[in-house]
Amino acid sequence: MANNYPANRDDIARRIKDNAMRLNTFMNTSAEQHAFVIGLFEVLCPWPPRVRITSHPKRQGQPEGDQPSNTVIQEYHYYLFGRGIGFVILPLALAAIARLIQLLFW
Numbered sequence: 001m002a003n004n005y006p007a008n009r010d011d012i013a014r015r016i017k018d019n020a021m022r023l024n025t026f027m028n029t030s031a032e033q034h035a036f037v038i039g040l041f042e043v044l045c046p047w048p049p050r051v052r053i054t055s056h057p058k059r060q061g062q063p064e065g066d067q068p069s070n071t072v073i074q075e076y077h078y079y080l081f082g083r084g085i086g087f088v089i090l091p092l093a094l095a096a097i098a099r100l101i102q103l104l105f106w
Helices: 009-019 030-044 070-074 076-105
Strands: none
Touching: 030 070, 030 076, 070 076
């Protein structure tokens, strides 16, 4: 039975390099960036989102205006990443606004 463990440091470094995420391909197309921005601003803006997180974006029976764009369908993972970042940014932004109001008026 063959051993799948790397034999030496060079093998370990090669496997890490082969399996690492390549940052030059991360959000390098306009479709990926657009899906990220849509997800981000659906959290930061005060209106209900057009795409539900718990459902797949290819929903049947929805009116034409309620269907997500092809960008969100094709790059749904970037859309969800944008929403996640938005949920991190939102409380920080609200805390900063509250602190600014406190400094200005009290």
